[in-house]
Amino acid sequence: xxxxxxxxxxxxxxxxxxxxxxxxxxxxxxxxxxxxxxxxxxxxxxxxxxxxxxxxxxxxxxxxxxxxxxxxxxxxxxxxxxxxxxxxxxxxxxxxxxxxxxxxxxxxxxxxxxxxxxxxxxxxxxxxxxxxxxxxxxxxxxxxxxxxxxxxxxxxxxxxxxxxxxxxxxxxxxxxxxxxxxxxxxxxxxxxxxxxxxxxxxxxxxxxxxxxxxxxxxxxxxxxxxxxxxxxxxxxxxxxxxxxxxxxxxxxxxxxxxxxxxxxxxxxxxxxxxxxxxxxxxxxxxxxxxxxxxxxxxxxxxxxxxxxxxxxxxxxxxxxxxxxxxxxxxxxxxxxxxxxxxxxxxxxxxxxxxxxxxxxxxxxxxxxxxxxxxxxxxxxxxxxxxxxxxxxxxxxxxxxxxxxxxxxxxxxxxxxxxx
Numbered sequence: 001x002x003x004x005x006x007x008x009x010x011x012x013x014x015x016x017x018x019x020x021x022x023x024x025x026x027x028x029x030x031x032x033x034x035x036x037x038x039x040x041x042x043x044x045x046x047x048x049x050x051x052x053x054x055x056x057x058x059x060x061x062x063x064x065x066x067x068x069x070x071x072x073x074x075x076x077x078x079x080x081x082x083x084x085x086x087x088x089x090x091x092x093x094x095x096x097x098x099x100x101x102x103x104x105x106x107x108x109x110x111x112x113x114x115x116x117x118x119x120x121x122x123x124x125x126x127x128x129x130x131x132x133x134x135x136x137x138x139x140x141x142x143x144x145x146x147x148x149x150x151x152x153x154x155x156x157x158x159x160x161x162x163x164x165x166x167x168x169x170x171x172x173x174x175x176x177x178x179x180x181x182x183x184x185x186x187x188x189x190x191x192x193x194x195x196x197x198x199x200x201x202x203x204x205x206x207x208x209x210x211x212x213x214x215x216x217x218x219x220x221x222x223x224x225x226x227x228x229x230x231x232x233x234x235x236x237x238x239x240x241x242x243x244x245x246x247x248x249x250x251x252x253x254x255x256x257x258x259x260x261x262x263x264x265x266x267x268x269x270x271x272x273x274x275x276x277x278x279x280x281x282x283x284x285x286x287x288x289x290x291x292x293x294x295x296x297x298x299x300x301x302x303x304x305x306x307x308x309x310x311x312x313x314x315x316x317x318x319x320x321x322x323x324x325x326x327x328x329x330x331x332x333x334x335x336x337x338x339x340x341x342x343x344x345x346x347x348x349x350x351x352x353x354x355x356x357x358x359x360x361x362x363x364x365x366x367x368x369x370x371x372x373x374x375x376x377x378x379x380x381x382x383x384x385x386x387x388x389x390x391x392x393x394x395x396x397x398x399x400x401x402x403x404x405x406x407x408x409x410x411x412x413x414x415x416x417x418x419x
Contacts, residue, residue, distance in 0.1 A: 003393040004406070007415040008365060008386035011250035014412045018238045018256045019045040019403040020070065020231035024193035027170045028200045028231060029053045029074065030097035033062070034104045034174050035204045037226030038075045044231060046070065048399045049092055056095060059084040083110040083145050092400075096124060096167060099148055100174035103136055108149045110141075126165050130172035133159045134179050156181030156220055164189045164214070164301050170197055177206040179220040188216050191302040192261050196232045203227040235261040236308045237402060240377050242266075242286045243312040244409075246274045247319060247385040251287035252412060253279050264305045268313065271295050272320060294322035294359055299329050311337050311378035318346040319385060320359045327354040337375035340368040344382055344390065362387055370394030373401045380405075384414055 020043035030053065032039045044050055046069050054064045054072070060082055063075040081102055089095035089112040102109030124146070128138045134157065136150040156179045161168055166189040173194075176183040188194070190212055198211030204227045207219035238254045239262065245252035246269060259266075259278060266276045266284065273292035279285045294317060299307040307330040317324040318341055328334050332353035342348055343366040347358040365388030370376025376398040383390035395418070398405055409416050 026094035033101035100171035154179035294324035
């Protein structure tokens with residue numbers, strides 16, 4: 001099992017270039033199935049979830065060719081309605097997007113139950129509700145796969161989601177692009193990757209408006225065509241380096257970002273006492289010295305504070321003065337990392353759906369293990385700030401979402417290696 005060996009106590013300094021957003025790249029790549037043409041996708045992050053997606057696409061008949069490390073040409077003209085291997089789809093939640101993409105294009109879709117990070121139940125009931133509202137029948141077959149079929153085609157309608165779910169919004173949108181007439185989706189999630197995916201589909205000939213707001217309007221089209229599209233920058237990757245700079249008392253400029261996407265993270269850092277300043281139109285500089293103050297964090301759907309940033313902030317708050325509270329309003333069981341932080345000297349009380357952090361003067365090295373993607377990043381941040389040597393295992397999670405994490409940290413001055 002691979003692990004990071006980190007000698008902490010070194011402040012991070014320098015510039016870091018942010019890659020494409022994983023949470024945009026996945027629905028866009030699966031969305032090429034709905035297109036049925038040749039697409040060139042640029043600014044794809046070099047992470048394991050992407051290569052998993054390439055394998056899934058190849059299994060159902062797509063041709064995938066990497067032109068550079070961040071650009072792929074994907075030909076989905078010969079894709080067939082068949083379920084990819086269980087060993088592929090059970091490792092990533094985003095594989096559910098195949099169902100919407102296939103259903104829209106072929107009137108039928110098939111996919112095994114997805115996997116992903118384990119921090120609570122992630123049901124697909126809202127996805128099914130949306131597909132059925134469009135006219136499909138959805139059931140589990142004898143293999144436990146989800147099978148959706150619209151015998152009489154998909155028809156536009158008004159769909160109100162019970163919760164503002166990112167996955168549901170994306171999946172139903174992928175199906176509705178080919179539905180006859182107009183589909184109106186209400187109570188949609190508003191995350192930037194939804195707008196990014198809609199922009200990709202529009203570039204392929206779809207007619208989608210309102211993506212990024214709570215109401216999305218889709219006028220169905222019979223055919224889509226290929227395009228060249230560039231994935232938006234990853235706001236969670238950017239936020240992770242911003243917090244790492246603060247936790248180590250350094251100064252880091254994150255480049256190739258959309259600063260507006262960082263508002264919730266930037267405002268919370270400033271509230272703690274961290275300096276966050278613009279550096280041109282597409283960069284922010286974070287600097288910090290001394291010991292900040294505690295705060296209260298509650299995660300909420302975008303534009304609220306992102307659930308994918310609360311573990312990293314918790315690592316920073318362990319070193320802030322006073323008491324902080326972190327409540328996750330999206331995933332109540334996303335605090336497994338807290339016990340690992342306590343091994344490093346953190347003072348954290350864990351309760352239902354939230355943690356209470358009493359800041360300490362410093363953390364010390366320890367052997368810790370990440371239980372999901374962002375938890376792993378949080379433990380790396382803690383180790384970078386701690387006295388002594390730490391080992392962080394569970395790198396298979398980190399590899400899913402951070403491009404060249406080791407290299408970027410080393411270039412910022414971290415003393416880190418992989419074994």
